[in-house]
Amino acid sequence: MKNIRNFSIIAHIDHGKSTLSDRLIQFCEGLADREMKAQVLDSMDIERERGITIKAQSVTLNYKAKDGEIYQLNFIDTPGHVDFTYEVSRSLAACEGALLVVDAGQGVEAQTVANCYTAIEMNLEVRAILNKIDLPQADPDRVSEEIEDIIGIDAVGAVQCSAKTGIGIQDVLEDIVLHIPPPEGDLDKPLQALIIDSWFDPYQGVVSLVRVKHGSIRKGDKLKILSTGDSHQVDKVGIFTPKQTDTGILKAGEVGFIIAGIKEILGAPVGDTITLANNAAVEPLPGFQKIKPQVYAGLFPVSSDDYESFRDALGKLSLNDASLFYEPESSSALGLGFRCGFLGMLHMEIVQERLEREYDLDLITTAPTVNYEILTKDGTIHSIDSPSEMPAVNDIAEVREPICKADILVPQEYLGNVITLCMEKRGTQTAMSYHGKQVAVSYDLPMAEVVMDFFDRLKSTSRGFASLDYNFTRFQEADMVRVDILLNGERVDALAMICHRDFSQSRGRLLADKLKELIPRQMFDIAIQAVIGVHIIARTTVKQLRKNVIAKCYGGDISRKKKLLQKQKDGKKRMKQVGNVELPQDAFLAILKIGK
Amino acid sequence: MPISLALPPLSLYIHIPWCVQKCPYCDFNSHAQKGEIPETEYVAHLLDDLDQDLTYVQGRKLHSIFFGGGTPSLLSEQAVANILDGVKQRIEFEDDIEITLEANPGTLEYNKFSGFAEAGVNRISIGVQSFQLDKLKALGRIHNDDEAKTAASYAANSVNTFNIDLMHGLPDQSLEDAMSDLKQAIALNPTHLSWYQLTIEPNTLFYSQPPKLPQDETLWDIQQQGHELLKEAGFVQYEISAYSKAGYQCKHNLNYWRFGDYLGIGCGAHGKITQVAENNIIRTEKVKHPKGYMDLTKPYLNKVWDVEIDDRPFEYFMNKLRIKEPFYLDYFQQLTGLDARILEDKINRGIELTLLTKISDGKYQTTAKGIQFYNDLVDLFL
16 A cells, blocks of 8 residues: 555646646556547546546556656546536545646646645645746746745745656656655455545446545445445446556555446445445545535426436436536426536536537526525525526515625736726625735625626636636625516516616616527517516517518429428427517527627 | 329420529529530430320320520520420420520520520510629629610510519619619510519529628518519519519419429429329439430439328428419319318418418418518428
8 A cells, every 4th residue: 555646636727737647647658659549538528629627537557666666646637627626625535645736837826726725624745746847938936936825835846847748757756656645544444435426337337436445345245335325246346547447456545446237326426435235334434515506597408308318317417417406497488497506607518518419408508597595574585596486576575695705816917907807796805915926816706796707707807817716605685686588578487687786777788689689580570678577677679570481482493492491490490489489599598698 | 091183284394404604693403514505415315304204294285394494595496496396296285385485685595586486485584683784793694784675675576475584682782773673674564574582592602602682671672662663564473573464474383383293304304293093292303414414324314202291281382372372272182182181280370370361161372471471381381
C-alpha cells in the first residue's frame, strides 16, 4: 500500500488539465500512441465537443520512480465547470492528494480556489503545478505568489511544466510520489468501499467506480450494498488503464471498478458503502452531502408517445448524475413531462443534450427558474420551483427568493465592469480585497440572476478573465411577481416567469417582443400579452400570414411538391399546439434569448 | 368492399429537354444545348417510348397533348408534325383535342408558329415572364419585350388560343412594375394567362444564390391588385395561378388537377395511369438525361410505382383543391377507389378552418381562403 498514490487534478477550464492527464498516461505507457484519442479521459461525445469534463473517471498508472520502485498511481479526473462542484468533492473523497494546476500565464481562478478549499478541508495534500510554462506570457513567480496569497499553500517550489510540449512531466510524477501520502487502510479488516460513481452500461449493467478503504474484494465474492442491504455476486473487478481491465481483485487503498450484475439503476447509489455479504456489522463510510438543484425547468417530450421512454431515460441518467432531480409535471400547453432540477444552466443544457443524443428523445425545455419560498396569508410556507405553482396574488403574504454568496476573482482593469454587472443583477457587495493584479470581490446576489446568464455576462464583460464561484446562503424577502403570457387571450402556463417587480415591465415587454420574433405568422393574427394578474403590462401582435400556397403544380411536379408539403408538415409536427396557435420549441426558451 | 376505379380522360405529355441556356429559377428537367439538337433521333425515340406505353391507353381517345420543356419551340415544324402524326397513328384523338406547345418568344421561334399550327398544334403557350428588361435579365431570359409582343401577335394569327406565362414577385419588383407587366400582357389579348409568383426551388441557381425578393406585404398587394385587374379584363381565375377567358381553360392542366390520367414520354417525363383490370393506380417516370434516354441499350422507363392506398387521398386533393370548382365525393371514390367516409374528419376540419365549404351532400369546394392557404388545406390530407 505504501506504493499507492491516489490523486485528483484541480484546474480551471483551459488551464490544461486534460492535456496534462493525457501526458501522464502517455509517460506511464497507459496507452499506446495510436490509442491516444484527443483527450482520452473525456469519453462522452459532449465532453470532447465542449472541451469540458462532466463525469469523474479514473485511470490507474504504473510509474517507475527515480528511487527505482514501481508506484501505482490512481488518478481520478474531475470536472472543471462551476456547475459541477459536487462531482469534484466526490472525486476528492477517493484521494489523499490533489494537484492544483494553474496556467502560469493566467493565474488563479475563483472556482479553483473553491475546489482547493474543499480539498484542504478534506485533509488532502494539495500540490501546486504551474502549467503552460512554455508560453511567452508565462509568469511563474507572479502566479506562485498569487497562489500563496489567495489560497495560502506553499508554492515556492512548485513544479513547472508544459503539458503541451512535455517539459517537466516526470517532475510532476516525482512530486506526486514524494509528497502525496500513501493511503491508509487495513487489508485485514472487513471490506469497506466507497462508491464514487455509478453508471449504467447496457451490456454490463451497473458499473461502479469505488475506492477501497479497508479489506479487499474479489471476483466471485458476494457483496452487499449497505443502504439497501441487497446482495450481489461480483462478476468483474478491475482498474481502468484507462481501458477497463480485469484484475480479479481490488485491495485497500486502491481505486477501480466493480460489476456485480446490478440491473436496478438505483441499486448502487453514489456515496454508498459496499461491503461483503458475510460481514455483519460494518459502519457506512461518510458518503456525500446530497446536493440541492439550483435551477428548475420543465422537460417535455415533443411527442407524447415518448413519455415512457423519457421517464426511463431520466431514471438511467440520474444513476450517473446524482444531482439530477426530477418529478412528473403536467402542462396544459405541453402535456405530460417532468420538472427537473439542475446544478446550473450548463448542467441543464448537458442533461437535455444527453437525453436527446443518448436516448434519442426530442424534448422541449421550458424557461428555467429557481425555487422560491412563499408565505401565504394563512401562515404556511410553500416551496415552489415552477411559476405555475405560485399562489394567487391575493393569497401571498411574502415571497422569499434564494440568495447566494458569489466569490469573483477579476483582474483590476475589469473590476468596474464586474461591479456594474453585479449591481444590475441586484447584488450587494460584501467584501473586496486586492491580491497583486487580481481583486477578490464577494457579492450577495439573487440566485435567479446568477443562474441565468450571469456567468456568460461576467465572462464577456471581463474578456474571459473574471472567474466565479457561488453557493446558496439563504432565502430573503423580495418583491417577486409572476408574469403570465396570453396568446389570443389564452394563458400559456409553460411561458410564465417569475421576476422582480422592478424588472417585470421591461422583461414582460422584451419577452412579448421575443415571442413575436419566434412565433411564425399563421392564418390569423396572434395577440401576445404579458400580464401580472389581470394587469396587462405589454402587448404585441404577430400579423396573420396572407397566404401559404405552392404557386405551380403540374403533372410532373407531384413527387417534388409532395416532399415539400411533407417537410412543411413535419415542421408543424415539431410545433406545439396551444389553442389554435402553433408554437415552435424555441418559444418556450424565449426568456433566455431576451437581449441576445 | 373495394370500390372499382373508373377510367378518367387520358392526356399525353411530351418532354423536350433542351434549352438555349438554363434559367436560374428553373427546376425542370432541362439541358443547355450547344449547337443543333438531335431532333430526328429524338422524335424516333419519343414514338418508340410511346409504343411501350400503349397498354395504358385501355381503349381511350386522347383528350389533350402538351409539349413541355425545356424549350419545345426549338423543334422544327417538321419534327412537331412527325411527332403528332406518329401519335395519331397509335392513339385516336378526341374530336376537340387540345394540343399545346410551349414556346420562347424569340424571332427564330415565332417564325415557326404557323408551321406548328399546320402540324396540328392548336394552342401556344409563350414563356414571356416579364416585359421589363431588367427583370428579364435577372431571370436569365434571352428575349426582350418587343420579341414578346411580336410572338403574341404571331400566336394570335396562327392558332386561335394562346397563353402567356407571366411571373410576379420578381427580384426588386415593385407593385407598379408588376401591374405594368400584367397590363401589357392583357393588352396582347391572350385567351389564357398563367400568372404565378416566383418561387425559389431547390436545385436552382436562385436557391444557392438567393436574389432579393419583394416583401410579403408587396407580394400581397401585387396579388390582390393583379387579381382585380385580371377580373376587370374578363379573366377568370380557375386555379391558383391560372386565369382564362370564359371557355378557354387549359384542358391539359385541368386534367392533371382533376386527377385524370396522362402518359409521359420523353426525358424525365412523368405519367399517371389508372389500371382498371388491376384496380390500381401507377406513376411512371422516364430516364432523365437525354444521353441515357437515347441509349438504345437501355429502357426508357426509369421507374414505375403504385400510388399506395394511403397516398391516394392526398394526391387526389393535392391536385383537386387547386382548382375553383366543386369536388364530389362520388368522383373521389371512382378516381381513388376509396370509400369517401375516410375523409369525414379531414373535411370537417377544413370547414372548421374555413378553408372548405359544403355546397350540398357530397359536394364541397375550396374557399377563397382555401386557395390562399392551399398548403395548409392539403396538409389535412397528408
